[in-house]
Amino acid sequence: MHLFILQRLNGKELNKVFKQVLGWLIAAIFFFPIYFWITVSIKKDKDIFALPPKLFDFEVSFSAYEEVFGISRFLYVEDMGAVRPGGGDFYMMPNLVDSIIIALGSTGLAMLISILAAYSLSRIPIRGQQHFMGWILSTRMMPPVAVAIPMFFIYKNIGLMDTHLGIIIIHALMNLPLAVLLMKSFFDDIPKDIDEAALLDGATRFFVFWRLIVPLAIGGIAATAVLCFIFSWTEFIFVLMLTQTGLKTIPVVSTSFVTSTGTAWDNMAALGTAAIIPAFIFILLVQRHLVRGLTLGSVKQ
Amino acid sequence: MTPQKSYSLPSFMNSDSSLPWLLPLITMLIVFAIIPFFYNIYLSFHEFVPAKRALLFVGWDNWIRLFTDGVFWGSLKVSLYYTFMCLLIQLVLGMGIALLIDSDDPGFGIIRSILTLTLVIPPAIAGMIFLIMEDANYGLIPWLLKSIGLIGPEDTILADPTLALWGVMIVDIWQWTPFMVLILVAGLRSLPSEPFESAVIDGARPFQVFRRLTLPMLHKVIAVAVLIRGIDLWRMVDYVFVLTSGGPGTATYTLSLYSWQRFTFVQWGYGATISLFSLIIILIVGNAFIHFAKVKW
Numbered sequence: 001m002h003l004f005i006l007q008r009l010n011g012k013e014l015n016k017v018f019k020q021v022l023g024w025l026i027a028a029i030f031f032f033p034i035y036f037w038i039t040v041s042i043k044k045d046k047d048i049f050a051l052p053p054k055l056f057d058f059e060v061s062f063s064a065y066e067e068v069f070g071i072s073r074f075l076y077v078e079d080m081g082a083v084r085p086g087g088g089d090f091y092m093m094p095n096l097v098d099s100i101i102i103a104l105g106s107t108g109l110a111m112l113i114s115i116l117a118a119y120s121l122s123r124i125p126i127r128g129q130q131h132f133m134g135w136i137l138s139t140r141m142m143p144p145v146a147v148a149i150p151m152f153f154i155y156k157n158i159g160l161m162d163t164h165l166g167i168i169i170i171h172a173l174m175n176l177p178l179a180v181l182l183m184k185s186f187f188d189d190i191p192k193d194i195d196e197a198a199l200l201d202g203a204t205r206f207f208v209f210w211r212l213i214v215p216l217a218i219g220g221i222a223a224t225a226v227l228c229f230i231f232s233w234t235e236f237i238f239v240l241m242l243t244q245t246g247l248k249t250i251p252v253v254s255t256s257f258v259t260s261t262g263t264a265w266d267n268m269a270a271l272g273t274a275a276i277i278p279a280f281i282f283i284l285l286v287q288r289h290l291v292r293g294l295t296l297g298s299v300k301q
Numbered sequence: 302m303t304p305q306k307s308y309s310l311p312s313f314m315n316s317d318s319s320l321p322w323l324l325p326l327i328t329m330l331i332v333f334a335i336i337p338f339f340y341n342i343y344l345s346f347h348e349f350v351p352a353k354r355a356l357l358f359v360g361w362d363n364w365i366r367l368f369t370d371g372v373f374w375g376s377l378k379v380s381l382y383y384t385f386m387c388l389l390i391q392l393v394l395g396m397g398i399a400l401l402i403d404s405d406d407p408g409f410g411i412i413r414s415i416l417t418l419t420l421v422i423p424p425a426i427a428g429m430i431f432l433i434m435e436d437a438n439y440g441l442i443p444w445l446l447k448s449i450g451l452i453g454p455e456d457t458i459l460a461d462p463t464l465a466l467w468g469v470m471i472v473d474i475w476q477w478t479p480f481m482v483l484i485l486v487a488g489l490r491s492l493p494s495e496p497f498e499s500a501v502i503d504g505a506r507p508f509q510v511f512r513r514l515t516l517p518m519l520h521k522v523i524a525v526a527v528l529i530r531g532i533d534l535w536r537m538v539d540y541v542f543v544l545t546s547g548g549p550g551t552a553t554y555t556l557s558l559y560s561w562q563r564f565t566f567v568q569w570g571y572g573a574t575i576s577l578f579s580l581i582i583i584l585i586v587g588n589a590f591i592h593f594a595k596v597k598w
Contacts, residue, residue: 016406019401023404024412027416036434048433049438050439051439052444124317126319126323133598134588135330136330137598138588139330139334141536141580142536142583143538143576144536145564146337146577146580147333149344149560149572150340150573151333153340154336173330173334176326180326205316205317233423234421236423236425236538236539236542237557250423251426254425255425269433272426272430275426276421279421283417291486291487294420294480295526296598298596298598299484300487301487
């Protein structure tokens, strides 16, 4: 729309076909690495390393998925991992489960805390509200390493190291600034008259919040939850530093596919593909609120 | 009249006051944001001494070491260069793409949807995608650059001290330019059309309109996008971790990666000092930016 105005000003409108071609070319450039990664997961080794790269005419094989998700384990008793030269075990189902537990848990915790806080910030002004919001925003600036190093010692002392709960708490903390500021912007969209009318009728604040405002904000709550889920799902450095053995989420474990015979690209790509496809579906579902989410509620679509 | 009144909580715990609503948030932020901050300060005056197997008080040693450590200054330079260059490229590229795809013609909705996809890829996996694409022997990108003669047949990207950082930055630019595009498109769409229409009548030239109308009216949106992107660029560690681990040599150490690396070498105090430095810088610059760019939440 905007460019259209600019062109009309110039007296010559950019050719519609040219614009379409350029637009699709840009989309293709940005989509290409994703496509390439998906093909690696279903290629055989000889095609992965072929030059010029085989983009369309390769042999399709799902053995990488079989190894990573242990489909064969349900069918046979033998250990698939032992067959592989290099001795790597690529069975990643437990890590997928860990990732899901952590992402769901941290999303739930962050949402619980942030909905309460955001409602209050939206409806009951406090002294120094702007400074309080600034403080929340400042916690968004902390480099993960600067939090993870002290947390490493604190977790060691209180026994949260290597536990789901520990990672759930730290991921919830990481998502709190986003969740609070975003939920506040959604609550701000709901007219305050609704609260005031109900309060005059003798309803308590909590009743107003729980029975009137939360149902009205349910779309915003869902969008915020999806973003929290995705940021926990993709988080790397906290899990890397606050776990030692066993518990590893998908992003961290996917960097460990290096065996004595080289990097197991096909297995890594299979795991990576499986990790990004659900995120794609989620993000397209909340696309309407995406920009607001990415800007912590400050730019509305 | 209501009998329940006698059981109710003290007034500051009543749901009409904001304290009970904010208490979980404040508790969480104190326990997991304030305490680690002070713990970091404590650590920066201590260091693990292997001979005694204990964390001992070392005074200002870590800070003195910080300012005399060439690797630290190198990593500070890399962090600044990485943040600034990526921000600039993503903003300019993002604005160009946003102006192009801000259109109601059929198909552009789908193009915008495709552009959202890179944003949800775990950065570590995005690093992996480019690790295979930039592989010295089998990689697509070196092969392409060699065949058009931009680099010599023996050259590599990630093992080359000058190219390695760009090998990392290309991942960031690929993954996060769409972030700028989507925010700027939303900004462009929210602009009122009247000022532009009257500019048409006055016969203004497109570039003038862009500079004098579009950019000033998008000021707030651009400021927010730059702030959030700048914070994340400064904190970035996933890509370098996956692609180069700081190499070759120390050419791609960022502050965060260097801090993490010192930490794994059991120089806990020094690692904490580097991360604290990085934290203080971003708090000062970030809050100054919010103040001067008048960003409001």
